[in-house]
Amino acid sequence: MSLLETTIASIQPANEPAAAEAATLLDTAFPGLPADALGALLLRYLRATGKSAPEALRRCTILCCADHGVAAEGVSAYPPETTVQMTANYLLSQGAAANAFAAYAASDLLVVDLGIAADTGGIPGLVDYKIARGTKNMAQGPAMTRDEARRAVETGIKIAAAIAAQGYTCFLPGEMGIANTTASACIAATLCDLTPEQATGRGTNISDERLRKKVSIVARALAVNAPDARDGLDVLAKVGGFELGAIAGIMLGAAAHHAVTILDGFNSSAAALIAQALAPSVTDYLLPSHQGGERAHGAALRKLGLTPHLFLDLRLGEACGSSITSRFLGLALTMLAALHEGHAPAEDDISLEVMPAQAPKVTDKTFNFYLRTMPELDKSAMAVCQGRLDHLAKPLYSLGHLESIAAELAGISCEERPDKDIGQALLLFGTQGLPDAESIALAAASHDICMPLTLGRLREGLPPTAGFDFGRVTAEDITFDTLLLGLGLTGDIEDELTAALCTEDGGLRYAPEEFLAHVPEHLRLTVSALVGAIVAAAHNSSLILPADAATDLVARYTELLAKDARPYILHTGDLLALGRTRPGVTACASALIVRAALSVLCDMKTFAETKVAPANDGPGKERQKAGTAGA
Ligand SMILES: Cc1cc2ncn([C@H]3O[C@H](COP(=O)(O)O)[C@@H](O)[C@H]3O)c2cc1C
Numbered sequence: 008m009s010l011l012e013t014t015i016a017s018i019q020p021a022n023e024p025a026a027a028e029a030a031t032l033l034d035t036a037f038p039g040l041p042a043d044a045l046g047a048l049l050l051r052y053l054r055a056t057g058k059s060a061p062e063a064l065r066r067c068t069i070l071c072c073a074d075h076g077v078a079a080e081g082v083s084a085y086p087p088e089t090t091v092q093m094t095a096n097y098l099l100s101q102g103a104a105a106n107a108f109a110a111y112a113a114s115d116l117l118v119v120d121l122g123i124a125a126d127t128g129g130i131p132g133l134v135d136y137k138i139a140r141g142t143k144n145m146a147q148g149p150a151m152t153r154d155e156a157r158r159a160v161e162t163g164i165k166i167a168a169a170i171a172a173q174g175y176t177c178f179l180p181g182e183m184g185i186a187n188t189t190a191s192a193c194i195a196a197t198l199c200d201l202t203p204e205q206a207t208g209r210g211t212n213i214s215d216e217r218l219r220k221k222v223s224i225v226a227r228a229l230a231v232n233a234p235d236a237r238d239g240l241d242v243l244a245k246v247g248g249f250e251l252g253a254i255a256g257i258m259l260g261a262a263a264h265h266a267v268t269i270l271d272g273f274n275s276s277a278a279a280l281i282a283q284a285l286a287p288s289v290t291d292y293l294l295p296s297h298q299g300g301e302r303a304h305g306a307a308l309r310k311l312g313l314t315p316h317l318f319l320d321l322r323l324g325e326a327c328g329s330s331i332t333s334r335f336l337g338l339a340l341t342m343l344a345a346l347h348e349g350h351a352p353a354e355d356d357i358s359l360e361v362m363p364a365q366a367p368k369v370t371d372k373t374f375n376f377y378l379r380t381m382p383e384l385d386k387s388a389m390a391v392c393q394g395r396l397d398h399l400a401k402p403l404y405s406l407g408h409l410e411s412i413a414a415e416l417a418g419i420s421c422e423e424r425p426d427k428d429i430g431q432a433l434l435l436f437g438t439q440g441l442p443d444a445e446s447i448a449l450a451a452a453s454h455d456i457c458m459p460l461t462l463g464r465l466r467e468g469l470p471p472t473a474g475f476d477f478g479r480v481t482a483e484d485i486t487f488d489t490l491l492l493g494l495g496l497t498g499d500i501e502d503e504l505t506a507a508l509c510t511e512d513g514g515l516r517y518a519p520e521e522f523l524a525h526v527p528e529h530l531r532l533t534v535s536a537l538v539g540a541i542v543a544a545a546h547n548s549s550l551i552l553p554a555d556a557a558t559d560l561v562a563r564y565t566e567l568l569a570k571d572a573r574p575y576i577l578h579t580g581d582l583l584a585l586g587r588t589r590p591g592v593t594a595c596a597s598a599l600i601v602r603a604a605l606s607v608l609c610d611m612k613t614f615a616e617t618k619v620a621p622a623n624d625g626p627g628k629e630r631q632k633a634g635t636a637g638a
C-alpha cells in the first residue's frame with residue numbers, strides 16, 4: 008500500500024472516552040449548561056487528540072503556496088506573480104497577514120512551495136516540495152495528472168507527520184495561490200453538488216465583469232473535465248491545485264497522528280472536502296473557525312458537518328480565522344486545566360468592588376453630564392488608519408470586520424496605529440458572587456488573556472440611581488488607562504430581560520426613554536449599574552465589549568439614549584456565535600477578536616513595503632495604486 012492508502016487506513020474514529028471525562032468535569036462544574044462553542048471546540052480537540060488532561064496547545068501554521076494555470080483566464084484581481092511575491096513576503100519582509108496571525112496565536116510558521124511558477128531558490132527558509140511550475144489551465148483539460156495529485160496529498164501527509172513528531176497537536180494550514188478560489192469553486196461544485204453560480208465567489212474582490220467570466224470558467228472546467236465526485240483524487244487532479252492537495256494531505260496526516268486541523272477560509276474547506284472524499288472520518292479531526300465572504304463557504308462547511316462560530320467577513324485564507332479560533336481553544340484549555348487543578352483563584356486574581364451601603368446623595372456626574380461631554384472619535388486618525396489598511400499586502404477589504412474594528416480603535420484612541428498592547432479589563436456586576444467553578448475558570452481565562460477581572464457587588468434594596476452611580480464610578484476607575492472594557496453580569500438574566508424588553512423578533516420594544524420603567528423591578532439596580540458603566544467607560548474613550556446577551560440588550564437601549572456613546576460599543580453578536588456562554592467568556596472571546604484586529608494594523612506591511620504587486624481589477628485597482636496613502 009502506498010503512503011496515501013496506509014494513512015487513510017490508519018485514521019481511527021475520534022476517542023470518545025477521553026472527551027467523556029472532560030465532558031463530565033464540565034458538567035459537574037457548570038451543571039445544566041450545554042457546551043457553548045468554546046466547550047464544543049474543547050471536547051472535539053480532546054476527542055481527536057485522545058488527551059483527557061489538557062496540555063498547553065502547540066500550534067503550527069503551514070502556508071502552502073502554488074500557482075494555477077487557470078489564472079491565465081483572468082479570474083483573479085491580482086497578477087499571477089503575486090503568489091511568489093507573497094511567498095517571499097512570508098519569509099523576507101514578514102509583513103503578511105499570515106505573519107501577523109502566527110505571532111498573534113504564538114504559532115510556529117512553515118512556508119512550503121508546492122508548485123510556484125517561478126524560481127524560488129532565493130527565498131531563505133522556503134521548504135521546497137515543488138511538484139511543477141503551476142498547474143495546467145483546467146479550463147482546457149485536467150489541472151494535473153493523477154500521479155501529481157497523489158504526490159501533492161502525500162507531501163501534505165509527510166509534512167503533517169514531521170510536525171506531529173515534534174509535538175504539535177494543532178495545525179493551521181493556510182494557502183497562497185492566485186486563482187485558487189476558481190479551483191475551490193470547482194471542487195465545491197463537484198462535492199457539494201452546486202451550480203457554477205452557487206459555487207463561485209469574488210475571491211480577491213473581482214469586478215462584476217470578472218465574476219461573470221469566472222462563473223463561465225468554472226462551468227467550462229467542470230464540463231471539460233467531468234470530475235468524479237466519488238473519487239477525491241480525480242477531483243483534485245482535474246480541478247484542484249497542488250497547495251489544496253497538500254492541505255488535504257496535512258488534514259489526513261494530522262488525523263492519523265491524532266492532531267487537529269483548524270479550518271480557515273473557503274480554500275481550506277475545499278481542501279477538506281477532498282480529504283473527506285478520500286477518508287470520511289477525517290472530519291472528526293477538523294475544527295471549524297469562520298465562515299467568510301466566499302459564496303460556497305457555508306455549503307462546504309455544512310457538507311463537512313462543521314458549524315462555524317466566527318462571522319468576520321474574512322476573504323483571505325492565510326490562517327487568519329483559524330488563528331483566532333486557536334486562541335479560543337487555548338482559552339478553553341486554560342479554563343479546563345484550572346478546573347482540573349481546582350484551586351480557588353488567588354486573592355489578586357479577582358478584584359472585588361462592593362457597592363456602598365448608603366445611596367449617594369447628589370452626584371455631579373449624571374447621565375446628562377456624560378451625554379453632554381462624550382468625546383468625539385478622531386476622524387482623521389480613522390481615515391489615515393483606513394488608508395493604511397487598504398494598502399496592506401492583502402486583497403482590498405479581505406480582513407472584513409477586523410478592518411473596521413481596527414479603524415474604530417484608531418478613532419477611539421486618537422492614534423493612527425494604536426499600540427498592540429492596549430490595556431483591557433473585565434468588569435462583571437451582580438448581587439451574588441460567582442459560584443466556585445465559575446470563579447476558577449474565569450480567573451484563569453482573564454489571566455490567560457491579560458484581562459484583569461473585577462466583580463462589582465451590588466446591594467439589593469438600593470435604588471436604581473445608586474446602581475447607576477456605582478456602575479459609573481467603578482467603570483470610570485477601571486477604564487482610566489484601558490482601551491477595552493469587557494462588561495457583563497455574574498448571573499444569567501437574559502431570558503427575563505429579553506422577555507421584558509424585546510419584541511418577538513428580538514427588536515427593542517420600547518422607546519429608549521421608557522425602557523428602564525419596563526425593566527422588572529428586581530433587575531433595575533443591575534440594569535442601572537450597567538447603564539452607568541457604559542456611559543462612563545465610553546466617556547473615558549474605552550471600547551465596550553458586552554459579555555452577555557443581557558448586557559448587549561442594555562447597551563442597545565443605552566446607545567439610543569446616548570447616541571455619541573454608540574461608537575464605543577462593539578456588538579459582537581453578529582460576529583461571534585458562541586451560543587450561551589458562562590459569565591465573562593463572550594467578552595474574553597471578543598477581546599481576542601479586537602486584539603487580532605490590532606495585530607493586523609501593527610504587524611502587517613504594505614504592498615510597497617513588501618514589493619508585492621497591487622490589484623489590477625475590482626475596487627482594489629483604484630484604492631491600492633502604488634505611491635498613494637499608506638504606501
Ligand atoms: C496580496 C494577496 C495576499 C493574499 N493572501 C491570500 N490570498 C488569497 O487570494 C487568492 C485567491 O483569490 P483569487 O482566486 O481571486 O486569486 C489566494 O492566493 C488566496 O490565498 C491573497 C491574495 C493576494 C492578492
Ligand SMILES: O=C(O)c1cccnc1
Binds near residue numbers: 209324
Ligand atoms: O476564504 C478563502 O479562503 C479565500 C477567499 C478569498 C480569497 N482567498 C481566499
